[in-house]
Amino acid sequence: MYSTSSSALSGRSLPLFLLVFAVLVSGCAHGYTGIPIQTAQYGSPSDSGPLTFEYRLNVLEASGNGGYADKSRKKNVAPIPLRVTNNSSDPVTLHRDLLDVTSDGARPYLVPPQKAADDLGQAYGWHVLWGLLNVYYTSSSGKTTYIPVGPVISVFNIIRGATANAKLESDFEEESLYGVTVPSGATVSGLVFVADGEGQPLEFIYRGSDATARAR
Incomplete structure (x- = not known):
């Protein structure tokens, strides 16, 4: 999509080039925002029973x-916020x-x-190839200056992708409902995968x- 060959730019075109270039590559690696489990809009509760489920x-x-x-749809793996209410007289461990x-x-x-996080994790190692991009700026006086645009983009995307994957994995582990005990009469929310x-x-x-309950 983008040339990795050296480029000679005039002083007039340099700001426009850098602006367009920054816009084009800004979405290469994506970040991660925590899933709002407690404030998520859940569906209607399932029919009354020992456990009530909403998801x-x-x-x-x-x-x-x-x-x-997008990766979730491709891999057909998804985190599902699940709210569980224990209507029984005994605690229940999920x-x-x-x-x-x-x-x-x-x-x-x-x-x-961990399996869900591995399947959904974004690949970011290939961003090292941005380091091959060399940009040179030639001023009106004829002086040529090297601008390390490629290495900067490479490092930025690698750090962003790795950080986002780590946050997603940590979020999945911390919010997992597996092994959580729901006291009698209590409601807990978390993720299943x-x-x-x-x-x-x-x-x-x-x-x-x-x-047995159906979350509608």
Whole structure:
């Protein structure tokens, strides 16, 4: 898309070139914004039972993480904010191997947060190639100056991509509902990670408490 050959620019065209260039490359690596689990707009609660489930789809897009949302659609893996209310008289621990998810027209399954983070992580190592871009500015007096545009863009994108991936991974690990205990009468919110859900309405089934509920 962009030339990596040396460029000679006149003094008049240099500011315009740098402005256009900065705009074009500004979206190469994307950042990560934390998912607002507590304030997310959840769907209607499931029917009353031992556990009540509410969830939200497309949360990456809604929270401004368009780059990760694109990767989520490509990999068909998504973080799902889930709100769980324990209506029973006993505490319930949400073990991943006891929490099932089903859907009409799809065969989703739950994956660990590390697996989801690995699948959604953006590739950023290739940005080192920007270091090959050399820009030279020739003034009206004939003096040529080297401007390290490529190395700066390279370092910026690598740092941004690596930092965003680390924040996403940390967020997934910290907000995971797997292993969380829900006291009797309490409500907890967190993330579960669904593969092959294909954006379909989901049904969560917790076999540990014989609780079956459909989040509408």
